[in-house]
Amino acid sequence: MNHIALKMLMGDRGKYFGIVMGLTFASLIMTQQPAIFVGLMSRTSSFISDLGYPDIWVMDAKVQFVDDIKPMQDTELYRIRGVAGVQWAMPIYKGMLKARLADGTFQTCIVVGIDDTTLIGGPPEMLAGKLADLRRSDGVIVDIDGATTKLAKPAKTAGGKPIPLQVGDTLELNDKRAIVVGIAKTTRTFQSQPVIYTTYSRAMAFAPRERKLLSFVVLKIKPNADRQTVIKRIKQTTGLAAYTQQEFKDLTIEYFMTNTGIPINFGMSVLLGFLVGAAIAGQTFYNFTLENLRQFGVLKAMGASNGTLLRMILLQAVLVGIIGYGIGVGLTAWFGYAMRNSILAFKFPWQLLVFSGVGITLICMFAALLSIIKVIRLEPAIVFKG
Amino acid sequence: MDKDCAVYCENVKKAYDTGGDKVIALGGIDLQIKLGELMMLVGPSGCGKTTLISVVAGILDQDSGVCEVFGQNLLKMHARDKLKFRAKNIGFVFQAFNLLPSLTAAENVSIPLILNGVKRKEAERRGAVMLEKVGLGTRTRSFPNQLSGGQQQRVAIARALVHNPKLIVCDEPTSALDHETGHQVMDLLKEVAMGHDRALVIVTHDSRIFGFADRIARMDDGHIEKVVNSVTEL
Ligand SMILES: Nc1ncnc2c1ncn2[C@@H]1O[C@H](COP(=O)(O)OP(=O)(O)OP(=O)(O)O)[C@@H](O)[C@H]1O
Numbered sequence A: 001m002n003h004i005a006l007k008m009l010m011g012d013r014g015k016y017f018g019i020v021m022g023l024t025f026a027s028l029i030m031t032q033q034p035a036i037f038v039g040l041m042s043r044t045s046s047f048i049s050d051l052g053y054p055d056i057w058v059m060d061a062k063v064q065f066v067d068d069i070k071p072m073q074d075t076e077l078y079r080i081r082g083v084a085g086v087q088w089a090m091p092i093y094k095g096m097l098k099a100r101l102a103d104g105t106f107q108t109c110i111v112v113g114i115d116d117t118t119l120i121g122g123p124p125e126m127l128a129g130k131l132a133d134l135r136r137s138d139g140v141i142v143d144i145d146g147a148t149t150k151l152a153k154p155a156k157t158a159g160g161k162p163i164p165l166q167v168g169d170t171l172e173l174n175d176k177r178a179i180v181v182g183i184a185k186t187t188r189t190f191q192s193q194p195v196i197y198t199t200y201s202r203a204m205a206f207a208p209r210e211r212k213l214l215s216f217v218v219l220k221i222k223p224n225a226d227r228q229t230v231i232k233r234i235k236q237t238t239g240l241a242a243y244t245q246q247e248f249k250d251l252t253i254e255y256f257m258t259n260t261g262i263p264i265n266f267g268m269s270v271l272l273g274f275l276v277g278a279a280i281a282g283q284t285f286y287n288f289t290l291e292n293l294r295q296f297g298v299l300k301a302m303g304a305s306n307g308t309l310l311r312m313i314l315l316q317a318v319l320v321g322i323i324g325y326g327i328g329v330g331l332t333a334w335f336g337y338a339m340r341n342s343i344l345a346f347k348f349p350w351q352l353l354v355f356s357g358v359g360i361t362l363i364c365m366f367a368a369l370l371s372i373i374k375v376i377r378l379e380p381a382i383v384f385k386g
Numbered sequence B: 001m002d003k004d005c006a007v008y009c010e011n012v013k014k015a016y017d018t019g020g021d022k023v024i025a026l027g028g029i030d031l032q033i034k035l036g037e038l039m040m041l042v043g044p045s046g047c048g049k050t051t052l053i054s055v056v057a058g059i060l061d062q063d064s065g066v067c068e069v070f071g072q073n074l075l076k077m078h079a080r081d082k083l084k085f086r087a088k089n090i091g092f093v094f095q096a097f098n099l100l101p102s103l104t105a106a107e108n109v110s111i112p113l114i115l116n117g118v119k120r121k122e123a124e125r126r127g128a129v130m131l132e133k134v135g136l137g138t139r140t141r142s143f144p145n146q147l148s149g150g151q152q153q154r155v156a157i158a159r160a161l162v163h164n165p166k167l168i169v170c171d172e173p174t175s176a177l178d179h180e181t182g183h184q185v186m187d188l189l190k191e192v193a194m195g196h197d198r199a200l201v202i203v204t205h206d207s208r209i210f211g212f213a214d215r216i217a218r219m220d221d222g223h224i225e226k227v228v229n230s231v232t233e234l
């Protein structure tokens, strides 16, 4: 009877497309919105991943997330270096500074200062110039997104394209001259500000005079040392907070999850997509069954059991479910691909496939259930009614 | 009850509940239909004809009384056995044809065989053979909406007969057709459906086909008024 079920479904093109479209919509929204959400959330901690290499991050105990800078005294660096199990430890400065552009306007930038001698913590990928060029006087490295957009020089002709910042160009950070010695590729940050890398001591010079300027200390543990033990020791000796890279990322994401409206917003979108998809698909599927009730009645009269009819309806639901899910997920993947070079955050981990798959399964089960109840209650005697 | 009796009804009663009011559709029906016979059920609209053949075909339970089909008391049968019994022994022909619109003629005809466990390929092959018998050998791949009313009813008749059931119930098989086509359909029913080991019950109020009956049972208001052997006695 399976082929009959499928032919019944395909026989009503309008409804068939309606159901598939409802499910496509639901699975599209249930993957695309979370993918943007996951993308955004991973951006919140992109600074941590970009730095990559070190094992442990040390910071003021009150820091809640990566952009929540609570500076420490420079002397902390030496105390940390003294903790047993620490191979090396380097200072990181991270702060927001105003850059004065060629046309006289200001742009807030994230300035990252890394250890002068080792240059550990530099950008993940250089597009122009070398990381070592940071050692040249007044040298800074600018991220490509910032260089081409927010830090770009005004066009020569009015209305023309802005000219990207290049190696050799200068800008002013807090009234101090900086020379671009390199262009880097970094993962976009949550607020999408330009990122400027420089040495720690030069960052100190750019930054406004303050008693404390050390943002983080990143460190590598000795080969045979245990990470959690070292973390414990650092906490005990310094009273600072210390996290592994993953712990610090989790802390940051956790902060955005609980302290911003972002999860709720995306959650609402997903819920709406689910509900609207369920309403369209469920309603159309139910109507489809209602319209075919007489056909089911005829089959019942001719001796088809409730079990047989149930299987037919389930098969119909599974088919539209798979097709709608496939198209929806495909559209999301295509969307992500089309947007890969844009500012839009997008990340499509396999868990989202499972998530939307469960959602679509729920919708289909709900739709099928309504229809199954109707068909099981159906009196075969209706077949003789006019 | 003798053994050439296909259907035996005794004091069959059925009332419908319509939100408080009880509509008595069958008020105590006594009726016998013999094997090899074409029995027509006639009577005014609302007298209970459809209700009666629904009970006889095993798709509606009576409230009281006995209805035996080929010696089996349908009311006492298990739901599952009743389904099997229907699938094996009953053929249906409806006024509105009730073909599945998204299936071809051959596929429609194959359904009773599939419900009896025949494999799809074989069922469709036998469906096509049956269509040949009703004069539609060239239209096996046509869909119902590509066929005329008379042709659709032929497909329905093929579907009712393909699994060789012993009882064929028809509710107004000619009402949706013009006179000529109705006559052809009746000719066909008489020709291919009749046999010494099977019985036909046809509900109709189309007096122009009364002549095809072996016996006619005249109903009124939930009762059998009389059973006669030819139109002239009505
Ligand atoms: N499902 C139902 N619910 C309530 N009443 C019903 C139902 N089916 C039939 N009836 C009533 O039972 C009586 C007999 O109906 P039935 O359909 O058997 O008549 P009929 O002789 O077939 O009429 P027609 O020639 O118009 O088809 C009628 O009064 C009808 O209104």
Ligand SMILES: [Mg+2]
Pocket: B049, B050, B051, B171
């Ligand atoms: Mg009727």
